Amino acid sequence: MAEGPNRTNCNFAWLRSKKVRGPQTVRVIATMVVTLALLALSKYVFHADLRLDVLFVTSMWVLAFVLNRSKPEKLVAQNALPQSGKLLEQSQKMEAIGRLAGGVAHDFNNLLAVIIGYSDLLLESLGSSDLNRPKVVRIKQAADSAASLTRQLLTFSRQQVIQPVVLDINQTVSSTEKMLRRLIKENIEFTVVLDRNLDRVKTDPGHIEQIVLNLVVNARDAMPNGGKLRIQTGNVLLEKDSAQAGAVVPSGRFVLLEVTDTGTGMDQQTQTHIFEPFFTTKAVGEGTGLGLATVYAIVKQSNGHIEVQSTLGQGSSFKVYLPAAVQAAADHESGKGTAKAAFSGETVLVVEDARPLLYS
Ligand SMILES: Nc1ncnc2c1ncn2[C@@H]1O[C@H](COP(=O)(O)OP(=O)(O)OP(=O)(O)O)[C@@H](O)[C@H]1O
Ligand SMILES: [Mg+2]
Structure with a gap:
């Protein structure tokens, strides 16, 4: 002074x-x-x-x-210091795994596109009563699942082209609600509480769906004997910078998306690893451990942050904070960016260096 x-x-x-x-x-x-x-x-x-x-x-x-x-200086800067080494180590690890996973996923995706493409061609040529039809359908289903997995890997490794638009998260949640209810068993009481005056956020709508889907499926898996699952949205004003898990969270307006369950909860040890790619406590074949790593990558990409509160035996709550967008009108709502077919009967030049993909 x-x-x-x-x-x-x-x-x-x-x-x-x-x-x-x-x-x-x-x-x-x-x-x-x-x-x-x-x-x-x-x-x-x-x-x-x-x-x-x-x-x-x-x-x-x-x-x-x-x-x-x-x-006076903010405490957060001080508190963040001892953790910064750990954070750097963690982000370098994520970066390396991301690059590796992204590289594999890209080539893998091309191979899957060939399988899916030829399956489609075969299905077109097979009559509805053909005995081989169900077999080809199975091949295509397996390839579709593998493709969705590689999409997740590409998201996680940030190699996917994202298309951020200003959107209302409530709409994304509402449009996935039906599908989510189908995923959840009847012994789970599912509620959705949406703030009608929710601020918009600028992000890729597909990414919000991925966040919701991953958090809801995790919550479902944590409640094998039933329980309560709630999705809630709201506006949050963070007036001061604060420290969250060793990182500095800037002040400002955020849109909060919260998924809460009354499931198994997690011990402290598990909580420290959940965002690491391939970390899973699920049985082989039941979980890849990529769900929360993907959610984490998406949230960081959107300049947001994620908070976890969990008590063993009582349940968990995942809070995703995304910065509120300044632009009020949603491009998404107005239909901006929606490509409309403007041509027909034209010749299309396809350029592809992967020969099998080119022919499929
Ligand atoms: N709501 C929750 N309640 C209890 N544990 C959870 C919850 N969400 C995540 N976890 C723990 O975090 C781990 C990692 O979750 P993550 O979504 O990344 O992978 P996964 O669900 O195991 O597999 P995947 O999502 O790839 O199918 C889970 O295996 C589980 O132990
Ligand atoms: Mg999961």
Whole structure:
């Protein structure tokens, strides 16, 4: 603070001018300047210079403390420091796995496109009563599932072209609600609570569907004996920067998408690994461990953040915060960006370096 040191100097000047009339009456024995970081109750850090003078004033010892308080700084920066190494390590690991997974997924996707393409051609040529038809349908279904897995890998590795638009998350949730209800067993009480005045967000609609789907399926899996599952949306104003899991979350307006369940919950150890790709506690064949890694990647890509609260035996809550978009009207709603077929009967030039894909 600008006035702090000046005032301090004045105080000392005043003190000295009063006492320093005779050097024998006032004797400065020691002066030290200590820099302290004082943690205040309000979660602020004060960087402070503490000056301690020991004076001998007319046969009395006097201790003089002077505190120069600097501008308060946010605690988060301090708190984030010890964790920054860990975070860097984690993000480098995610980056490396992402690149590897993305590379494999891209080639794999091309191979799947060939399988799906030829399956379609075969299905067209097979009559509805052909005995081989169900077999080809099976091949195509398996290839479709594999393609959706590789899509997830591509999202996670950020190699997918994203098409962000300004949209209303409520609409995305509502349009997937029917499908979600089909995924959930009857012993699960499913509620959706949507804030009617929800701010818009700028993101890819497919990404919101992926977030909702992954969180809901996880919640369902955590409640094999039934329970309650709730999806809720709302506006949140974060007035101050805050620390979440060692990262600094900037202040501002956010749209909150929360998925809560009353399932098994997670212990602390599990919670520290859930966003790592391929981390799963599910049996072989039941989970790939890519769901939350994908959700995490999407949220980060959208400059948002995700919070988890979970208690073993009681349930979990996943809160996804996405920055509110400034633009009020949704491109999505107005139909902007929706490609309409403008041509017919034209010749299309296909350029593809993977020969099998080109012919399929
Ligand atoms: N709602 C939840 N309740 C309890 N545990 C959860 C919940 N959500 C996630 N988990 C834990 O986090 C792990 C990782 O979840 P993630 O979605 O990434 O992978 P998965 O569900 O195991 O497999 P995948 O989603 O790829 O099919 C899960 O295996 C589970 O242990
Ligand atoms: Mg999952």
